[in-house]
Amino acid sequence: MMTRKATENDLPIIAELPAVVASVTIAGETEPRVALTASAVTLLTQLWDQHGPLMFHQSGGCCDGSSPMCYPLDDFITSDADVLLGELEIAADDVAGRSIPFYMSVEQFEYWRHTFLTVDVVPGRGSGFSLEAPEGKRFLIRSRLMGV
Numbered sequence: 001m002m003t004r005k006a007t008e009n010d011l012p013i014i015a016e017l018p019a020v021v022a023s024v025t026i027a028g029e030t031e032p033r034v035a036l037t038a039s040a041v042t043l044l045t046q047l048w049d050q051h052g053p054l055m056f057h058q059s060g061g062c063c064d065g066s067s068p069m070c071y072p073l074d075d076f077i078t079s080d081a082d083v084l085l086g087e088l089e090i091a092a093d094d095v096a097g098r099s100i101p102f103y104m105s106v107e108q109f110e111y112w113r114h115t116f117l118t119v120d121v122v123p124g125r126g127s128g129f130s131l132e133a134p135e136g137k138r139f140l141i142r143s144r145l146m147g148v
Contacts, residue, residue, distance in 0.1 A: 022086025034086040039121040060108040069130040118142045
């Protein structure tokens with residue numbers, strides 16, 4: 001995993017390069033839409049060990065609606081009103097099969113359909129609904145236009 005110092009030419013500034021890139025799950029598409037930084041993988045591994053299988057959901061709702069919310073798998077019920085943007089594999093060296101689905105509401109996807117998302121971690125408390133909140137960290141989306 002390579003890291004580099006962000007420069008003024010980075011739009012937006014990416015603190016870390018992606019460590020894990022999601023599978024392509026949208027029919028007809030060939031490019032992934034979601035990635036994780038190494039910091040996000042580390043925190044997700046810790047959360048998986050504490051809570052079991054995980055999922056992400058991002059809506060355009062109130063509060064931390066622009067932040068990805070991490071839940072135990074199936075604690076947040078998805079439907080036709082959600083798009084599966086990708087599956088993120090965070091397998092540890094000795095553990096396989098740690099796949100984390102990343103969903104976004106259809107309404108939010110209409111706004112962000114041209115955007116590649118990188119899930120990162122920053123210090124601070126986000127929403128109390130997301131699993132990382134008690135850890136003193138929060139997940140944050142860093143984005144760029146697709147194909148750039």
